[in-house]
Amino acid sequence: MNDNNIPIVEPIVDYTKIPPIHQRRTISFINHFIVTTVAFLNKFSLKCEEKLYEFENKLQKLEAAVVILESRLASVPGLENKSTVAVDCDDAQSSNTVEKENDSESIVNAEDVTTQNLDETKSSEVTTVENVEPISKHPLYEKYFKMVNFGVPKPAVKIKMAQEGLDPSLLDDPQQLIPKESPSGVEE
Template identity: 40%
Template sequence: MDATAAITGNVDKTQIPPLNQKRILAFVNHFLVSTCTFLNEFALGCETKFVEMERQLQKTEAALIILEAKLASIPTEHHVATEATEAPAISNQQRNEEASMVDTTEPPTTENPTEPELPPESVGVRACEDQRYRKFFKMVQVGVPAPAVKQKMQSEGLEPRILDTPDLILADGQRE
């Protein structure tokens, strides 16, 4: 039998010796074992990565919960402004009392510094002071990206466009 005849296909197939069945069986077994080993290792690697990603997701979720708790504990601008106006008012009252003790000849002034002038009440509440939206404005203030905050607002059923206009008066606003 000629080697070139096997390539060209001009071979009498009755003259070709039969394949050794044990050798074919060994090749098939080797292929199956190596393929199964590869697939098992691949599945193990994927599972390991999934477990790792799940741990990272849990850590991120825990950090988010902590951040939300910290945001909830931060006083709002309204509370800080109120405290800041109360402190000077008290010190002004003490100064007026000291001045009236020193100068008994002068009549006391008629203005009362402890009563700050309140602006006329509007119909609603500013969006940044609204109880529902306050935490979202805090998140933006702390540095959370606005698109992420808007997505969270939308997931909680609130209007995300309000984040762009913090001074918008909400007729159905809720104060603490």
Template identity: 40%
Template sequence: MDTEILSQAVDKSQMPPLHQKRVLAFINHFIINSCNFLNDFALKCESKFVDLERKMQKVEAALTIIEAKLASVPDVTDTTATPTASNTATEKVTSDAAEKTENKPVGGETTTTDNASDVPEPTVNATPEPTGVRACEDVRFKKFFKMVQFGVPAGAVKIKMQAEGVEPSILDNPNLLLTDGVTE
């Protein structure tokens, strides 16, 4: 029945025009409803952003507290023990070699003695030791390795490293030797 009215061929020039006040009322109603919807939407978004900002501030404050607690924990490993042990071994080999040369008689004669210096000494490898600082001992990365050691998830530590402008892949390889490493 309604479709019959629409499908009829009506001469639109014979129809009376719409009242301007009525058209104006429809347009005003549409604009007011659209503005109210957009204002409510903007208000909800803003309140959600404020809540998110508060939560982020709480997380940042907690992270600062954790960093301060980690900084107050003394180091477990002593970095000076490793180089001292290798230097002591090198000094012992050089002093044994000096004793060996002092026991040789002048004039080219060789004598046999029951001295411990006659036993051949193990030779020190001539390969140069790589120089640098291990990543876990570097001052710039030490706090991040402590965070992992105290149970902070590695993903969270990597995000923190990115936030501070540090390469997060260093966390995966703590024994990486850094030539530009800094120790205390």
């Protein structure tokens, strides 16, 4: 007996007197094990590939949706100007404090100068705005922006633009202004 008072059961079978399993039977057991294991691994890898494929499709749909949302956000006027408006307000406040310190005569003169400058810039802006348009509305580039809006990946559209001899970097900024007439040296 053992120290823990647990009886030890010894086998009464003498393994030397038992005949061995036939080799064919052993080989068939091993073959069956290999076949079932390989079948399981094949099914497992197939399921993993299917799930990865589905996940990749979902990612592509999400990327297309994000691109569409980014283009919609880029087309909203005023989003990019909010940061510049805040800077302009700070500049205006600082210029107002400087003007308060000056005499009233200098304030009147400064206002006249700024009104003249504003009039000049407005007239120059009117002439330049009439001759330019956003690149997304330009007839030469409009189809590429439509491709992106319909979900075609941007890198694929950029490759297409490069194949047709256009600058693919123009696709990154749909609000970029270009002259209304077609660019020189580019055939439609």
